Amino acid sequence: xxxxxxxxxxxxxxxxxxxxxxxxxxxxxxxxxxxxxxxxxxxxxxxxxxxxxxxxxxxxxxxxxxxxxxxxxxxxxxxxxxxxxxxxxxxxxxxxxxxxxxxxxxxxxxxxxxxxxxxxxxxxxxxxxxxxxxxxxxxxxxxxxxxxxxxxxxxxxxxxxxxxxxxxxxxxxxxxxxxxxxxxxxxxxxxxxxxxxxxxxxxxxxxxxxxxxxxxxxxxxxxxxxxxxxxxxxxxxxxxxxxxxxxxxxxxxxxxxxxxxxxxxxxxxxxxxxxxxxxxxxxxxxxxxxxxxxxxxxxxxxxxxxxxxxxxxxxxxxxxxxxxxxxxxxxxxxxxxxxx
Amino acid sequence: xxxxxxxxxxxxxxxxxxxxxxxxxxxxxxxxxxxxxxxxxxxxxxxxxxxxxxxxxxxxxxxxxxxxxxxxxxxxxxxxxxxxxxxxxxxxxxxxxxxxxxxxxxxxxxxxxxxxxxxxxxxxxxxxxxxxxxxxxxxxxxxxxxxxxxxxxxxxxxxxxxxxxxxxxxxxxxxxxxxxxxxxxxxxxxxxxxxxxxxxxxxxxxxxxxxxxxxxxxxxxxxxxxxxxxxxxxxxxxxxxxxxxxxxxxxxxxxxxxxxxxxxxxxx
Numbered sequence: 001x002x003x004x005x006x007x008x009x010x011x012x013x014x015x016x017x018x019x020x021x022x023x024x025x026x027x028x029x030x031x032x033x034x035x036x037x038x039x040x041x042x043x044x045x046x047x048x049x050x051x052x053x054x055x056x057x058x059x060x061x062x063x064x065x066x067x068x069x070x071x072x073x074x075x076x077x078x079x080x081x082x083x084x085x086x087x088x089x090x091x092x093x094x095x096x097x098x099x100x101x102x103x104x105x106x107x108x109x110x111x112x113x114x115x116x117x118x119x120x121x122x123x124x125x126x127x128x129x130x131x132x133x134x135x136x137x138x139x140x141x142x143x144x145x146x147x148x149x150x151x152x153x154x155x156x157x158x159x160x161x162x163x164x165x166x167x168x169x170x171x172x173x174x175x176x177x178x179x180x181x182x183x184x185x186x187x188x189x190x191x192x193x194x195x196x197x198x199x200x201x202x203x204x205x206x207x208x209x210x211x212x213x214x215x216x217x218x219x220x221x222x223x224x225x226x227x228x229x230x231x232x233x234x235x236x237x238x239x240x241x242x243x244x245x246x247x248x249x250x251x252x253x254x255x256x257x258x259x260x261x262x263x264x265x266x267x268x269x270x271x272x273x274x275x276x277x278x279x280x281x282x283x284x285x286x287x288x289x290x291x292x293x294x295x296x297x298x299x300x301x302x303x304x305x306x307x308x309x310x311x312x313x314x315x316x317x318x319x320x321x322x323x324x325x326x327x328x329x330x331x332x333x334x335x336x337x338x339x340x
Numbered sequence: 341x342x343x344x345x346x347x348x349x350x351x352x353x354x355x356x357x358x359x360x361x362x363x364x365x366x367x368x369x370x371x372x373x374x375x376x377x378x379x380x381x382x383x384x385x386x387x388x389x390x391x392x393x394x395x396x397x398x399x400x401x402x403x404x405x406x407x408x409x410x411x412x413x414x415x416x417x418x419x420x421x422x423x424x425x426x427x428x429x430x431x432x433x434x435x436x437x438x439x440x441x442x443x444x445x446x447x448x449x450x451x452x453x454x455x456x457x458x459x460x461x462x463x464x465x466x467x468x469x470x471x472x473x474x475x476x477x478x479x480x481x482x483x484x485x486x487x488x489x490x491x492x493x494x495x496x497x498x499x500x501x502x503x504x505x506x507x508x509x510x511x512x513x514x515x516x517x518x519x520x521x522x523x524x525x526x527x528x529x530x531x532x533x534x535x536x537x538x539x540x541x542x543x544x545x546x547x548x549x550x551x552x553x554x555x556x557x558x559x560x561x562x563x564x565x566x567x568x569x570x571x572x573x574x575x576x577x578x579x580x581x582x583x584x585x586x587x588x589x590x591x592x593x594x595x596x597x598x599x600x601x602x603x604x605x606x607x608x
Binding site: 058059060080086088094095097103110112113147154 | 346347355358359362365367369370438439442443444445447448450604
């Protein structure tokens with residue numbers, strides 16, 4: 001197990017997946033597909049339907065509509081031999097508090113037909129020094145590592161990680177990323193749920209964004225939402241004695257905002273502006289020390305995709321229909337990017 | 341290709357035996373479990389026998405016995421219920437609400453193995469506390485179980501332990517959060533201890549109160565244990581009717597538990 005048989009094999013697929021709780025539809029018909037060996041990041045704000053979707057794929061919840069296949073079986077009907085092939089790290093779970101770390105792993109290893117070795121699993125998550133520590137007394141980060149260790153001890157082909165680094169400090173998050181990146185080399189397919197953009201960017205081959213129960217974007221972290229084509233932003237401050245109209249024409253034409261003395265330009269091809277700007281500044285003797293060029297971050301794209309006024313088909317009508325609200329400002333200076 | 345949706349009975353038994361030592365270890369490491377399940381019954385026996393046992397006797401079937409001797413089977417019932425019911429309800433509710441059971445659900449382990457493993461722990465602890473109370477009864481109050489009724493006592497302890505485990509799983513399934521587990525079990529059991537002959541001999545209770553106690557399984561467990569423990573008992577000491585009533589309660593609990601058992605925290 002754990003050896004990839006080819007990147008084209010589909011491990012997880014869903015079509016028209018729906019999940020309704022009473023009158024509230026948390027997941028409104030989503031399609032998704034994960035190939036073997038891939039790390040998929042499933043992004044979305046709280047309440048968007050992330051955990052519901054994952055719990056349907058894990059077999060915890062029974063969908064109210066659509067088709068789902070995970071490792072060739074319907075999770076709602078799959079049995080022990082199917083569960084032996086998946087690993088699950090829940091968003092929230094406390095450890096078996098009165099057992100030691102090694103005992104927890106031995107207990108779980110015993111559930112599986114062909115488990116990974118306990119020592120090897122502990123080394124994989126960097127808990128080899130804590131084998132004899134009581135699980136209930138571990139720190140938050142160590143506890144999360146134990147969660148991951150317990151999900152790996154059965155030597156799964158497919159691993160679900162639901163917000164694995166929430167509550168971590170930056171260095172613990174880095175360590176967790178290294179660990180998750182290491183799983184890839186074991187051939188494990190990873191379905192990662194997160195709301196940290198940097199996490200998705202760092203770890204994922206592919207990103208899917210869910211908002212209001214629908215998939216709103218899908219793609220590689222570098223190109224999702226048209227990110228690679230989206231306009232770059234150029235910012236700088238002119239010396240106080242230099243009026244804006246002294247700037248070369250193409251630069252002035254791209255000017256979007258000039259509040260507070262700091263100018264903002266947008267350009268799909270930033271070099272077409274930077275060239276004239278640099279020649280002009282050199283000639284005029286300005287050094288423009290705060291010049292900044294920035295592409296929209298994955299976070300910008302994500303925020304634009306998931307913001308309530310991003311135009312999802314049946315978003316709350318009061319958002320767009322009320323007469324006393326300001327007309328929607330499409331060129332909002334704070335949004336940082338426009339997604340085509 | 342569909343794979344097996346159920347584990348074979350042999351596999352369930354193997355996994356239950358795998359689960360059992362871990363549950364037992366977790367029990368022994370937990371100071372609260374140790375105190376309430378192992379120390380408290382001993383404390384109760386010593387206190388009740390010391391306060392009410394001095395030169396007092398209780399009328400039982402076939403004659404009278406020292407009050408201190410009378411308390412031994414009553415407190416054994418309390419010990420059985422503490423290990424099989426109270427401790428089980430509290431620990432299983434906590435495991436469910438904290439996501440421990442939910443995580444196990446993602447593994448191949450079947451529910452029956454998890455339940456049987458935990459039940460085995462309850463039974464082993466029950467046997468241990470029973471043995472301790474019997475030794476104290478013998479050493480401090482000169483009470484001993486006649487060899488001819490020893491099998492009846494053993495059977496009563498086991499029937500009581502299994503039945504109260506089933507009732508424990510049934511109660512767990514209706515408790516919404518782990519903070520409620522302790523108060524709910526105490527609210528259920530404390531009044532029953534008083535009207536079932538555990539703390540006060542049933543022979544001194546008013547009739548109506550005794551009748552109320554007769555409905556519930558605690559009274560019948562005490563009666564079955566007392567029958568086997570009472571030196572005046574003739575024959576093998578099996579209180580068949582009482583054991584049947586205890587087992588019937590256990591069966592009812594099992595039905596509820598099977599219908600309502602949940603791996604997931606209550607609010608999810």
